[in-house]
Amino acid sequence: MISFSKGIYLLSKKELKDNFLSPMVYILSALFCILMGWLFFNYLIASKELTDQTLTQSILLPIFGNMNFIFLFLAPILTMRSFAEERKLHTLELLLTSRLSHFQIILSKIIANFLTSAFMVLLTIVFPIVLAMSGYSHWSVVISSYVGVLLSILCYISVGCFASSLTENLVVSALLGFCILLSLMLFSLTGNATNNILMAQLFQYLAIPFHFESFVRGGIRSFNIVYMFSFIGFFTYLTHLSLDSRRW
């Protein structure tokens, strides 16, 4: 076995190169920036009217909420190629007959896509900087929100990779990823439909936004972190199963 980290390093480096050599990342980044910039601008204008709210409440909270929501769409598009394309071009055989284990392959894909998304998220760093110029100084909220967004994106990406491992078709892969993510979101709505408080809390607990909000509100609990990582672990395992069972 190649040492675990070396294998991941080799493959994720290649994946990252692939990502940044394709026009997709730049198109998505441009769209993302335009959308976020426009939203930020609007919240900024609106915040003048809301004099009773802090900048955190009137700008940062909605901005991060939107960013999280936009990645619900972007993550499956970013990850759709990971396994679907490898399978279609038969290059997956190359990886599967190498010394890399399934988990190394899956983690490399997740890491490469995560770093690509992190690059996109990094572009929004201008917003807090703009706010800082007008005297905003709640940096802890900014940092915990970024951590929250990134962790939440990591969850989306693990779902996207799983969806991609199920099919050879890129469009199907992206749609599938999106559908899984959306239904996970809807868990929190399902919670409202029941009178059973335990059920309601269970459903709420299973939805990503519930945990994401803890980060943005600055009230991170240990179970938020546990949830995120068990979520990623669960989908990594599902991807492993799918790679294992769907062999030609």
Add this chain to the structure above:
Amino acid sequence: MNLAINLKGVSKVYPGVTALDNIDLQVRKGTVHGFIGPNGAGKSTTMKIIAGLIPATSGLVEVDGQDVSKNGAFVSTKIGLLPEQPPLYNGMKVGDYLEFCQAINWDPSEAKGDRKDLMENILTRCKLQEVKNRLIGNLSKGFKQRVAMAQALVYGADIIILDEPTIGLDPNAIADVRQLIEELKKEHTILLSTHQLHEVARICDEITIIDQGKILRTGPLVTIQSEFSTFKTYEAVVRSVGEDLKKELLAKDYIQGFDILEHSEGSLLRIRIQGQEDYRSSLSELIATRGNLLEFRERKMELEEVFREIVRD
């Protein structure tokens, strides 16, 4: 142990299709083993199973004495596989791609020599030096095939499995591949599947013929070929074949059968003779008087016909 590959009672069932039915296959170390069979016979399936890419439904698969299902990593460095569809990343440069392939298969504890030396060696052997810095996607089919072959060699595997390496290549490129295999023969064990039977006859020491998931024949090439020289074949080129000639030929009890084929100068009469006796003079005389004999020769059984005979049964 001098078996490089050892399959015992291996079956593979895809949903609804039995691709392999209880096959045994032995490939001895240091041989070039030809694996031939009609389309859909199960060649690629067998090769994928040996390389550990898909699991066998049942049976034992050993590579160099090690069970494939238990020693995935060992097998992956031991075997270099050229799959049926070349696994190429079109967006990568040839050099980068080969280095990547080398890195993900390299086992430092098993390594025999320097990585860089091996890489240079393979690049030169596969005649890829000139395209080292080009994108794989822009190469011609022949070069892509060479890159895919280099990919199987670049980490110094002992056993090379080539699934139709000459598919889609021009005659010169096929000759290059043959030459490469002949060079590799010295240090490697090679399992080769192809539909180019005359290539098999030229480079293989042993062959296995498979059809519909069953092994029909396996063994040294010469043994299998001589098994079929129990009958001789004569060929006669004649202007035309009349009914009376046909009748007379059928009347001879030593003639097992004959075919009449198209020929540029008339017809080609292919006559199969029972036993080893020489009937050349009497036959040629007969045909000369009945038809218009232009040419008469004895024909050696080519592998292609051996193959047809075996698969027909």
